[in-house]
Ligand SMILES: NC(=O)C1=CN([C@@H]2O[C@H](COP(=O)(O)OP(=O)(O)OC[C@H]3O[C@@H](n4cnc5c(N)ncnc54)[C@H](O)[C@@H]3O)[C@@H](O)[C@H]2O)C=CC1
């Protein structure tokens with residue numbers, strides 16, 4: 001498995017790249033793209049003046065703007081790296097600047113709702129190719145990004161039916177150049193898979209940390225002092241960005257509720273096994289789940305030890 005990005009390219013994949021939203025994901029893309037020369041030029045757009053100032057200080061782009069129409073003008077590829085709840089309004093604001101043949105993509109953690117919100121605003125001749133890099137951290141903002149974030153990670157590309165094949169190939173080549181493995185699926189299937197592998201686990205983390213914080217007979221300082229490894233992992237996840245995750249749950253409602261229904265049934269069965277002293281049921285489940293974890297490690301998608309080498313950010 002490669003442990004670094006490829007060498008600088010002689011010929012960029014796209015001439016002009018516009019990144020809208022330069023937080024963790026947008027700034028990681030900007031860093032990687034500039035590192036390998038994947039775009040002729042990078043324009044960065046963000047609604048926040050503080051973020052724009054920081055992007056300029058960090059030298060992450062050739063041009064920085066708060067005007068989305070200006071950012072989109074002449075861009076060959078535009079990638080929305082904003083919370084999923086604002087993708088529609090962002091698409092509407094930049095639409096007048098888009099040229100025919102441009103590709104609009106995104107990195108949102110939910111795909112069906114993003115397609116529904118963005119597609120109606122795009123002029124004819126503009127290709128929508130949504131994508132989701134399944135890579136991230138609990139940190140936010142332009143200081144949190146790093147160029148190897150997508151290396152050896154999956155990127156799921158979810159083109160709506162009938163999307164131009166050349167536009168899909170460009171988005172695939174883009175993510176492969178950033179070191180990702182690309183898989184294509186429908187937006188609906190993506191949302192179902194990610195509901196159980198990412199969205200519900202985040203909800204469980206938010207919930208358990210909230211429950212621990214609200215206990216009367218166990219103090220907060222005891223929770224912090226005696227937090228074992230498992231609980232510490234939950235607190236890391238529960239430190240993830242509130243705006244981003246609010247939008248994920250509001251925009252993947254059906255799939256999350258479906259998975260939560262199943263989760264609640266299985267939890268009730270475990271509750272019953274504990275109440276009735278059914279050690280066999282507990283042992284059987286724990287044996288099955290241990291095999292799943294070992295399968296993930298065998299696939300090389302996880303290290304057995306936690307990754308302490310990852311950069312930390314302020315927010
Ligand atoms: N954080 C993570 O681990 C991952 C996040 N994603 C997806 O990536 C997207 C971005 O997430 P992050 O980079 O973590 O967020 P972030 O909070 O670090 O950055 C988002 C940026 O978007 C800007 N923004 C918000 N509303 C805007 C608007 N209306 N117009 C222009 N700019 C606007 C903010 O000022 C901020 O700089 C989300 O859709 C999220 O679901 C995907 C994979 C992993």
Ligand SMILES: O=C(O)C(=O)Cc1ccc(O)cc1
Nearest residue numbers: 109133134135136137138198
């Ligand atoms: O920090 C973690 O453990 C994550 O799970 C990061 C993450 C968050 C959201 C995504 O859509 C993909 C990856």
